[in-house]
Amino acid sequence: MAGFPRHVDVVVVGGGNAALCAAISAREAGADVLVLEHAYKAMRGGNSRHTRNLRAMHRAPTATLTGSYSEEEYWQDLFRVTEGNTNERLARMMIRKSAELLDWLGERGVRFQPALRGTLSLGRTNAFFLGGGRALVNALYLTAEKLGIKVFYDTEVRELDIEDGVFRSAKVVSRGFAYEVQADAVVVASGGFQANIDWMKEAWGDAAGNFIIRGTPYNRGRILKDLMAKGVKTVGDPAQCHAVAIDARAPEFDGGIVTRLDCVCFSIVVNKDGQRFYDEGEDFWPKRYAIWGRLVARQPKQIGYAIIDAKVVGNFMPSVFPPIEADTIVGLAGLLGLDPLALERTVAEFNAAVKHGTYNSDALDDCCTEGIQPPKTHWALPLDVPPYYAYPLRPGITFTYLGVKVNEKAQVLLDTGVASKNIYATGEIMAGNILGKGYCAGTGMSIGSVFGRIAGEEAACSPMQ
Amino acid sequence: MLSNAIKSIETPAVEEARRVMAICNACRYCEGFCAVFPAMESRRELATADLGYLANLCHNCTACYHACQYAPPHEFSLNLPGVLAEVRAETYEKYAWPAPFAKLFRRNGAIVSMLAAFSIALILLLTFVLQDPEVLFAEHTGAGAFYKIIGHGVIATVAGSILLYSTLALAVGFVKFWRDGIYQLSDVARPASLLGAIKDVATLKYLGGGHGDGCNTKDESFSNQRRAYHQLMMWGYILCFGATSAAAAYEYGFGWIAPYPFFSLPVLLGTLGGVGLLIGPAGLVWVKLQSDPQPMLVQQFGMDYAFLALLFFISLTGFLLLGLRATSAMGVLLALHLGFVLALFLVLPYSKFVHAVYRFAALIRFGLEERREPAKDAFS
Numbered sequence: 001m002a003g004f005p006r007h008v009d010v011v012v013v014g015g016g017n018a019a020l021c022a023a024i025s026a027r028e029a030g031a032d033v034l035v036l037e038h039a040y041k042a043m044r045g046g047n048s049r050h051t052r053n054l055r056a057m058h059r060a061p062t063a064t065l066t067g068s069y070s071e072e073e074y075w076q077d078l079f080r081v082t083e084g085n086t087n088e089r090l091a092r093m094m095i096r097k098s099a100e101l102l103d104w105l106g107e108r109g110v111r112f113q114p115a116l117r118g119t120l121s122l123g124r125t126n127a128f129f130l131g132g133g134r135a136l137v138n139a140l141y142l143t144a145e146k147l148g149i150k151v152f153y154d155t156e157v158r159e160l161d162i163e164d165g166v167f168r169s170a171k172v173v174s175r176g177f178a179y180e181v182q183a184d185a186v187v188v189a190s191g192g193f194q195a196n197i198d199w200m201k202e203a204w205g206d207a208a209g210n211f212i213i214r215g216t217p218y219n220r221g222r223i224l225k226d227l228m229a230k231g232v233k234t235v236g237d238p239a240q241c242h243a244v245a246i247d248a249r250a251p252e253f254d255g256g257i258v259t260r261l262d263c264v265c266f267s268i269v270v271n272k273d274g275q276r277f278y279d280e281g282e283d284f285w286p287k288r289y290a291i292w293g294r295l296v297a298r299q300p301k302q303i304g305y306a307i308i309d310a311k312v313v314g315n316f317m318p319s320v321f322p323p324i325e326a327d328t329i330v331g332l333a334g335l336l337g338l339d340p341l342a343l344e345r346t347v348a349e350f351n352a353a354v355k356h357g358t359y360n361s362d363a364l365d366d367c368c369t370e371g372i373q374p375p376k377t378h379w380a381l382p383l384d385v386p387p388y389y390a391y392p393l394r395p396g397i398t399f400t401y402l403g404v405k406v407n408e409k410a411q412v413l414l415d416t417g418v419a420s421k422n423i424y425a426t427g428e429i430m431a432g433n434i435l436g437k438g439y440c441a442g443t444g445m446s447i448g449s450v451f452g453r454i455a456g457e458e459a460a461c462s463p464m465q
Numbered sequence: 466m467l468s469n470a471i472k473s474i475e476t477p478a479v480e481e482a483r484r485v486m487a488i489c490n491a492c493r494y495c496e497g498f499c500a501v502f503p504a505m506e507s508r509r510e511l512a513t514a515d516l517g518y519l520a521n522l523c524h525n526c527t528a529c530y531h532a533c534q535y536a537p538p539h540e541f542s543l544n545l546p547g548v549l550a551e552v553r554a555e556t557y558e559k560y561a562w563p564a565p566f567a568k569l570f571r572r573n574g575a576i577v578s579m580l581a582a583f584s585i586a587l588i589l590l591l592t593f594v595l596q597d598p599e600v601l602f603a604e605h606t607g608a609g610a611f612y613k614i615i616g617h618g619v620i621a622t623v624a625g626s627i628l629l630y631s632t633l634a635l636a637v638g639f640v641k642f643w644r645d646g647i648y649q650l651s652d653v654a655r656p657a658s659l660l661g662a663i664k665d666v667a668t669l670k671y672l673g674g675g676h677g678d679g680c681n682t683k684d685e686s687f688s689n690q691r692r693a694y695h696q697l698m699m700w701g702y703i704l705c706f707g708a709t710s711a712a713a714a715y716e717y718g719f720g721w722i723a724p725y726p727f728f729s730l731p732v733l734l735g736t737l738g739g740v741g742l743l744i745g746p747a748g749l750v751w752v753k754l755q756s757d758p759q760p761m762l763v764q765q766f767g768m769d770y771a772f773l774a775l776l777f778f779i780s781l782t783g784f785l786l787l788g789l790r791a792t793s794a795m796g797v798l799l800a801l802h803l804g805f806v807l808a809l810f811l812v813l814p815y816s817k818f819v820h821a822v823y824r825f826a827a828l829i830r831f832g833l834e835e836r837r838e839p840a841k842d843a844f845s
Contacts, residue, residue, distance in 0.1 A: 111676045131494060134531075256492075320488050
């Protein structure tokens, strides 16, 4: 590899989908582009390597999407999940531009799956990457290489030199050596800060020490913090993150999709004290998994245990980690380190409260409890057929909501209210402009791609040049 | 208790395949790549025989390895094509017939090479011992020229019996593989799944990477090289087989005795096929040499190289024979060529060739499963 460059036209901080869309756009617009990826090559791609699809507006069926998905419907879906914590102008622009993404990415080597098998019914709204996010990342890096974009792995951007809202240079450490690179523009695509546990503790206290980070360990928010300190406006609740309940045995980082658990709505979930704490059967799991991260985070030691009996084992997707198994509730409590009497009492009370109904795992059925708090409003069956199984749950953090505020040109906005002339942002670091709350599958990738393209094009012909 | 007892006798490869597939089954990002993933997803439990089926369904295109977010150095360290290659190698031994010959799959490269050497030496030696040197080094032309070197009866008896034996051994392997599954032997002939499997083989669909751009070899980029070279080799092999059959038809049907003129069916088919058998195997060796060995089974490379070399040299000596058949070198070249051919058919059931048999069987079974053909209970 050539020596580290001292000057380029556009420097891109980060190496996921958003960063690469920006880099490719800038290069295609004629700029000399440098991509700085903190991870080493095998782990490149940030959280994109764990993604699976993107949500795209389309007026008629395409090779990979069925039916149609209008701007209005997409907007309504976004408005609903964010509960209005969004920016309608930016969101609608993103939605309209998402219609071009499948062709744009396809022309740059990304392959999509023709039709989806399996249980997810997202074939109309979401296009699935053939082979998943890492395949997408591979394709974009291959395209970047072909275009002559300079990519440096194992290269962390430590600090941006910014004068009066104008970017001058980036201080980096590349494979152990310090450099400074000047550029006419910078695109910041370095993700959120969820892998920075100390920062997470500022909002969550020591509880954050028990969080599991579902994606890349490299999203530590270093440049986000740097920008905040240098007069860039933020957006999004600094204390909030997308938190789902995942298997507590997942690795600390990078466990990705396979650590999810789909058993909660067929179970009772107890905390460290053997007590239930929320209605497990409130709604279908895809509509509830994102609240359970926060629910478990509020329990002592941030742990929960989903307990089922032999009757319902076949009702959910197999999990990576085998369940903990015992022939009696007391035995199970022993294996989980719970107070056996407390767990036995909880199960007995629950069983006694179950009202007989017609069980149907595919519908919001009428099997519910009566007279206990919290209730279980659907799929409530007594736990009475051994063996009994338990899955331990912990909060799994997907991303943080705090980001930098941007305009339609993907320029970051300064505290003074004006847009920076040559600092652009895309991806998770600015997704909070549109996704201020909640989540809508595949939207993060759409935001990153759309704003990446804009940021790249704008940066390539930024006023500094 | 029973399941524990069964587990304890399983090979490390089978246990690793089960571990990997449990994670694959929870992820499913790769389901668009090939038949292995839908076949895997339709099972909640993976019996050892099922793993053997999935392993033979895998074409080792390695697309899933390069797309895997859990591949090494991730702590899950998933390498599905690598472990399936190991399981596949174990099925070659498991289904070999007769069973004691299963050991021939170990150090197969050395065994195939030695056998080729011995076959050539044997034929050369016998020709030298049994044939008058004046005949051997004389020029022979016209009908029956070849049989002046090695008698018609010898060729017909030796070739016929070895071909018969190899076919029988391969057929028994097929049946053993099939019996380990859920379908009856008669289900093989169901037209939809059989034709589907033939089409998949003819087009090498699963070396296309799921998108038609080919498989991964050296890195995460895709290439159709391997598919193209394999096509040349496979169709070359089929054409050469056709040439031999045409020659047999000429001789026994019409009484026309070899050698045949260049513009005859046997020679044209043989020449066309021979070109495929030169370029195909050479290209496959070249592709293999630059492949990322991680998702492949390096221990099996000897088997692959030996078989590819054998095909290459059969073709090379065939062309030499064709070019020099009117000269005094014909006798020795014929012995050399037949030596390589003898070696090929001797080792056929214990060589890389078996992959074609089991993969074809696996593709037929996949077709049956996809069409949800009702399976008879394995224990009924």
